[in-house]
Amino acid sequence: MNLVPIFKDLVLVGGGHTHALVLRKWAMNPLPGVRITLISPQALTPYSGMLPGLIAGHYSFEQTHIDLVKLSLWANIRFIQDSVTAIDAASNTLELKNRPATEFDVVSIDIGSTPNQSIEGSAEYTTPVKPISEFYQRWNQIQKHAQQQKIRSLAVVGGGAGSVEVIMAIAFKLKQFNTSIQYHLITAADDILPGYNRTVIKRVKQQLKKYHIEIHSSTRVARLGQNTIYCQNADSIVADEIIWCTQAAGSTWLQQSQIECDDAGFMKVRQTLQSLSYEHIFAAGDIANMVANPRPKAGVYAVRQADTLFHNLRAVLLDKSLLEYRPQDGFLSLLALGEKRATGSKSLFSFSGDWVWRWKSSIDNKFMHQFHQLPVLPMASATMINPALIADAEKTEQHDPLKRCTGCGAKVSASVLQQVLNDVLGIGYYQPQDAVRISNNAEIIYQSVDALNACIDDPWLFGRIAVNHALSDLYAMNLKPESAQLLITLPYAGQSIQKRQLKALLQGISLQLETLQCRFVGGHTSEASELSVGLVVNGILQDKPLFNKQGLNPGDKLVISKPLGTGVILAAAMQDKCDGVIFNQAIHSMLQANDQAARVLSKLNVKACTDVTGFGLLGHLHELCLASACSASLNLNAIPCLPGAEALARKNIKSSLYAQNLKTFAAMQWPDAITQQSRFNLLFDPQTSGGLLAGIPAKTYIELDKSFHQQFYTIGEVLAFDDSLVRIQIQDT
Template sequence: MNASEETLPKNDIVLLGAGHTNAHIIRMWRMKALSETRLTCVSNLTTATYSGMVAGTLAGQYHASRNEIDLVRLCAACNVRFIHAQATGLDSDNNLLLLDNRPPLKFDALSIGIGSQPQTLSAEDIGLTIKPMQTFLPRLSAKLQELASLKKDRPLRIAIVGGGTAGVELAFCLPKFIQRQFGKLGPVELHLIEKGSQILSDMPPRAQILAQHELARQKVHLKRNCTIKSARSDCVEFENQETLPVDLLIWATSATALKLHSPINLPKDERGFLLTRNTLQSVGNDSVFAVGDAGTVENQKLAKAGVYAVRQGAILWKNLRNYLLGVPLKKWRPQKTFLTLINSGDSRAIATYGQFSTHARWCWHLKNWIDSRFIDKYQYYPDPSKMQHRHKQVRNHGNKPMPCGGCGCKVSASVLADCLSKIKNPTAEQVLLGIQPPDDAALVKYGSGDAVAATTDFFTAFTEDPYLLGRITALNALNDLYVKGAHPTAALAMAILPPGSQSQQINILDNLLAGAAEEFRDLNVPIVGGHTIEGPKLTFGFTLLGDAVAETVMQKTTPSPTDCLILTKPLGIGVLLAAHMRAACKSNWWETLRDTMLSSNLTAAQSAKRLGATAATDVSGFGLAGHLHEMLVTQNLSADIVLESIPQLPGVQELLSQGIESTLAPHNRESFGRNLKSKTKALDPATAILFDPQTSGGLLITINKHKAEDLLTALAPGAAIIGKVKKSDGNRPVLQLSHSC
């Protein structure tokens, strides 16, 4: 095997959910990854929330971002594959994790850490639940905003259901959040409802008394021995026939299993949680572990508490390793006594250890120290480029950055131009569009019939999620046909798979083709063949064929002076993909990036053709400057570009200012930077975006200025008029840049 090759893993560990226990495994992977093993985290959310700091966020002690773990960055930093998907069940007989609208995920060991949810009356209950924690603050803010718009001339009535630690802490801190963020709501009438005779029933009497005194001091109305019979949008009815008018009901009750537990065909306890041995393995399948709130250790009656989930992390780490190595597993022994700290929202906390309880400022400082120390471990996102996946052998690039994938892996435009100019093609009358001048797709006409459009597009992988890669690869390849106005009819796949077992290669190719087929299906485009080889790095792409009417084909090189330039998608895909390789792409940026790449250009191309666009191309590897140059050079035209009008993805300017860019960007700058005429330098972030390679990027369209607004109206939000075409003063295209109109 060549040292430049990467190989597929022999073993797959999958983490479902990123609760405290599973998060520990991700962090440990950065330091002690298992040889020939891949770790994958599957989550329907891109962030995880540390529950210990949510109350502090409500109280204004922390910014909301302080209690968030960015799973996209954490997984990238730890060389863990992240798959953003919704799990739907488990095929435990075949060790398959079932996912929504995509192929199942094969595993050798699976750790389920999906948490729990508060117990409510039914699935249709009115109000908010505190879980999932990741979405509690946005859901709470949206509901309070809705209530603020009603402008009632009385106090806002809120009831919290559940007198455990979560409910009591929420009662302490919620009013401060409302006062700070929604002061116009006015005074708040807050009720804490507990069905038992005492709040904090699992704590010593001293802690209960301290909490009751603080609730009374904060004027929280405590209702004990109150079991809710029903809940409506405006009131709660108790079993004793009493009612309580409410504007907002929040459930912070004891834990119950999530809906996802139901289709998992493994033994469960009476509440629906997965039943495990003290090794944290399911009693029904040794390869499945259930941790945190998701699991219940048989013969142990323990509360669902975060402290247990945190302490399980070290045991799970050892047992996953031992299970794959075939050696005996460790037993988890929960601690009998542990420290509990309840934030009272005023820079004090109630501390309880055994029978000892106190309420003091130093307790909050202790809590803040513990919580900050914990979250700091998971908000550390170092650049992983110097690390190696233990299941891969990766080329040593010396001082050069690791090459980008996607369209960022193209060779430079100067190399391509030099080679294409040397080809001595025979005269072929049937070729209407080819490489002289080069266009996005070839156009070949046979006889008197319609022409056939053909294009080839492939690139190295920029993500370890092969299903997502398949979808984006298909959409990217389709762009070349769309800009010709051609109708795609067939696809031939090309794949280079890294060395590995047959089962691993089958799995990755299944996902690639399934993802691509998902995008082709609605277009009625079949995959009719292709070619697959083994090679040093995962590479995927397509040759596409399409029908086209030669007389109406849109060309790349036919813009007219005074035409408006319209860009259909924001720029910055290459920058964000480069940042993702460095664990610097934030989760919200990554979600927008993914959605942009998954956005089809079909409607944009159809609208451009219908409204009479004079020329069109897709913006891909050579960046906006390079592809605009290709549009202008044949007719020796130039263009005025308004930099502030160019749409950009969130985070791009911040990353460019840090010097983060695609590895192809310097080559694009070298090839096309001399065409710029600007007061700013080509390396300036405002200008650097012009050289950013796009993967599944937008279309660049020229159209008569009188039709430009009509086209813009027909396009998706994010499209923009970025400049205009003009005659050249010299013998080459010039891009005149200005910062504003």
């Protein structure tokens, strides 16, 4: 429970090295009253220094990537997986590709760079090295093609450190497939590795020769075609695969903003890492152009900017003095040579060998270890809000949650509410009344109510999940959702933050209601310690059979539409024990409404159905069995589970409602061979926005086609009740 009101929004765009370090530092020393949001199109962000080792097969994918979802859950920050498409610096707004815009008070940008693909054909016929996540997918395809002897020639365009490391790593890896490939390294410069000392260049050239990599220096690419590189003043080069690793470029959306950028699209920043144009906008890593002290694009600068950025983000929020970042003049440079050897230099000194590889690997692994082994965070000690974070107009208000009004005094202000409703629904859509007419139809109306405390720190996604969870009761009866009223409880916060929170929440709710053709007709808002959403939903009868809990018959096949495991995954996330991929798959499941499942079941003479939510699969199946005076047999191995859920259950992670759900079945005796399996625990796992559980008549089930079995899992059968046996039998065959 967070009793600290939020007054400022700090948004980090991009999961680069600098931001990853800043998040780790912030988690260890948070600033009460500030909410951080991380926006990144990838949930797993690569460490560029280990890319050659990943290509060569020296490291696994997991070793070379930072799990941003897991990091965010650990650091207690909000993570949004999306791409920024525009920034409005004047209104403090970021436009996103797949969801509504988000607002900020302070923003920092660390989105890296991409190879410049301005040359004709480069975007269509080459694979850029960055973003690394997209390159790695293509690299996996290249390996398959090489194994199938489909690649005879491969070219890398670019002559810098990244280019030579990439082509040597590729040559080392593909050599293992006994392939005969001609490699080309193409650079417009007079020689490779400009800026490096002659000894390092000589050693790299020796390694390139060992891998039969031909160097094309002073060769400028004019244009590209299918499998062909057309060069200026030189013959064209044929290559089945072309890797683009040229001079980097910045982001188009930054160039199109009011923020001052250089010709290549990099944001111009001061010594404090602030934009030249706006003091509340920062940049770090490759995307930043340090105007006073220009430096090459190198990860060492990004890493060392973290301390300065961490201090200055806090300072600008608190209106304190900022520090200047002073980049070093030179740095240790280590280049991987494909195999487990490396060469490097520092000033006039150079070195090479196996030991240099081990040195480089040790440095890289040490950096990644701090994200793979996240420490237990200390309990928050400081909860007092710095007055500098509070708007002048709100400084006289009572901000201690324990002393704020309850009862009607806990309502969200009318101005905030009306403005958000106008923003989300349009001016005039919602006219306040003391009561509303919930239906314009004469049909019989069924009503249900449900409520959820926020299970994720993303109000837009949470709003959509809350709608799915509440409407599931209507789909479980084969009703058509008609209208919904909301009961929203917002956490204590400053008015601007409260408005943003409510707006994002209502945007998610209204989107999901509109998608499911259910009208929003009103509601109530209040304040409390945490975000929660309740919905009163109304459904009407269709010209289709009504599902109920009394309709099971012996011989019916039991089917379920969604895997189990959201409860244990959400519990693991709260305990910092859940990987980001697993967490995201649970979110994806909760975002799937039950309308399609209900539509399929309504065509199959189904009489008994329910949704699987808080009482778990066994709890809800038990309700069906009692109502229908029957028993059931389940096949434990046939019950679907979300990826990672069973492994988490094996670690004895349980949702808070698990014990109560299990207690309901204390009198039932199942064999130890069943109860000792981790999957057994998931039968009692409470599900948020779970699937539909139904009985399919035996005759109907025989005739079902493949498409049905792609949507539903068959998990058991209905039996006649026998009081000498347990109500629900469980087998693992």
